[in-house]
Amino acid sequence: MARDPGTEASASSSTPQLDRRTARRIRTKAEIVEAAWDLVREEGLAGLAMRDLGKRVGMKAQSIYSYFESKNDIYDTMFRDAYLDFNSTMEAENEDGERFSDVDTALRLSHRFFDFCTSDPVRYQLLFQRTIPDFVPSEESYAVAVDALDALTNQLADVGVAGDESVDLWTAVLTGLTDQQISNDPGGDRWKRLVDRAVLMLLGEVAPDLIEATK
Amino acid sequence: MARDPGTEASASSSTPQLDRRTARRIRTKAEIVEAAWDLVREEGLAGLAMRDLGKRVGMKAQSIYSYFESKNDIYDTMFRDAYLDFNSTMEAENEDGERFSDVDTALRLSHRFFDFCTSDPVRYQLLFQRTIPDFVPSEESYAVAVDALDALTNQLADVGVAGDESVDLWTAVLTGLTDQQISNDPGGDRWKRLVDRAVLMLLGEVAPDLIEATK
DNA sequence: GTCTATAATCTGATAGAC
DNA sequence: GTCTATCAGATTATAGAC
Numbered sequence A, B: 001m002a003r004d005p006g007t008e009a010s011a012s013s014s015t016p017q018l019d020r021r022t023a024r025r026i027r028t029k030a031e032i033v034e035a036a037w038d039l040v041r042e043e044g045l046a047g048l049a050m051r052d053l054g055k056r057v058g059m060k061a062q063s064i065y066s067y068f069e070s071k072n073d074i075y076d077t078m079f080r081d082a083y084l085d086f087n088s089t090m091e092a093e094n095e096d097g098e099r100f101s102d103v104d105t106a107l108r109l110s111h112r113f114f115d116f117c118t119s120d121p122v123r124y125q126l127l128f129q130r131t132i133p134d135f136v137p138s139e140e141s142y143a144v145a146v147d148a149l150d151a152l153t154n155q156l157a158d159v160g161v162a163g164d165e166s167v168d169l170w171t172a173v174l175t176g177l178t179d180q181q182i183s184n185d186p187g188g189d190r191w192k193r194l195v196d197r198a199v200l201m202l203l204g205e206v207a208p209d210l211i212e213a214t215k
Numbered sequence C: 001g002t003c004t005a006t007a008a009t010c011t012g013a014t015a016g017a018c
Numbered sequence D: 001g002t003c004t005a006t007c008a009g010a011t012t013a014t015a016g017a018c
Helices: A016-043 A050-057 A061-066 A071-091 A102-118 A121-128 A139-158 A164-184 A192-206 A208-214 B016-043 B050-057 B061-066 B071-090 B102-118 B121-128 B139-158 B164-184 B192-206 B208-214
Strands: none
Touching: A016 A050, A016 A071, A016 A121, A050 A061, A071 A102, A071 A121, A071 A139, A102 A121, A102 A139, A102 A164, A102 A192, A102 A208, A121 A164, A139 A164, A164 A192, A164 B164, A164 B192, A192 A208, A192 B164, A192 B192, B016 B050, B016 B071, B016 B121, B050 B061, B071 B102, B071 B121, B071 B139, B102 B121, B102 B139, B102 B164, B102 B192, B102 B208, B121 B164, B139 B164, B164 B192, B192 B208
C-alpha cells in the first residue's frame, strides 16, 4: 500500500528516513496552523491572507501549498482543532475525584464554557458563528463538531438540564452571555459576573427539584 | 449661507430648481442604499462591492462616488438607518390605547425585539455584532445607536426590568435566543417558541413581585 | 452626473526551475 | 520543499472628458 500523503499518521518502522521526514512535515503543518491562529487573532477571522501567513512562518506564500491544498484546508484544520480543544476542555475531570452536587457541577460546567469562549473570541467565532465567507467544513471536521456538541448535551443531561428545550434554553443563555461579554466588554467581567445567577435561574426553570433539594 | 451638500435637508422655496435637484438626489441616494441592503442580504454583510452595487442601480460603480464619499459612508448610512428602524419598531404604540399588565408588555416588547432581529439577520449583524472589517460608525451615527439603546433601557425599566444587571441579563438572554435562532434554525421557530418561557423566567429573577402579583 | 480610463493594491493559486 | 515568476482576478478609488 502506498503512503497516503493526506493522513501522515502511520509510519512503518522499516523506513526511518521517511519517519523523520513525515515527523518534520507534521511539525511544519502545526507551525503553519499556529501562525494562522496568531494572524486571525490580530486581523480577524476573515483577515487570513496567504501572503501574510507565509511571511509569518518564514516562507513564501506559495510554499504553503506544499502543506495545505488551499486556504479552505487551513480553515478546516483550525475548525477541527478548535472543536477538539472544546471537547477536551469541557470533559476535563475535576481534580482528584472530588464530589460535587449537580448544582455545583452545572455551575462549574457553565463557567468552563463561558471562559473557554471568551478567552479566544476568534476561536468562538469559528466554532459557533458563520462569519467566514465561503468556508465550508469538510465532512470529517463536521463530524468532530457534531461529536463535541453531543458530548456537551450528555454532560448537561447529567446535571439536570435534560430535554431538547432545556438544552436549547441553556445554550441560548450561555452563548448570549458570552456574546455580550465579547462584543461589549472585551477583557472585562460585566457578563461573567452574571453567569452564576443565570445558571441558577435556568436550573430553577428546567430542574426545580434540584434547586429545592439544595436549599 | 451656502448650501451644504452634506445635509441636503433645507430647501428654500425661492429656489424651486434646486429643490427639485436636491429631491432627486435624495431619492437616488435612498435608491442606492436600498440596493445595498438587497445586496448584503444576498451576499452577506462583507460582500458589498461597489461594482455590484453600481450594476444593481444601473450605474457604473464610479458614479456612486457622486453620492457617497466612500464605501464606509454607505455602511454608515445603513447603520444609522437600521438603528432608526429599531427605535421606531420598539417604540410603536399598542393599538388604540389598550392597557396591558407589565408582564404582558414585557412579553410583547421581547417578542418585538426577537422578531425585529430575526426578520433580517444581516441588519441584526450590522446593529449588534462587529463583523465588518474596518467599518467604524461616524460620531453622528454612533450617537443614534446610543439613543436607541437608551430608549430600550427606559422601556425595560417601565415594565420591571430595572438596574444595570437586570438589563444586562435581559439583553444577554434575548440576544442569545436571537443568535441561536438565526444561526441554527433560520426561518424556523425553535428558539422563538422559548421566548415566553425565557421572559417569565427572567421576570421571576429580576422582578419577582411582578410575577407574584399576576398569579 | 455619468461616463471611460486607469491607478494602485490586494487576493488565491499555478508552473516550472533548482 | 522552496523558490521566482506570473496569472487571472478582485478590490476601492481618482482624473478628466463630455
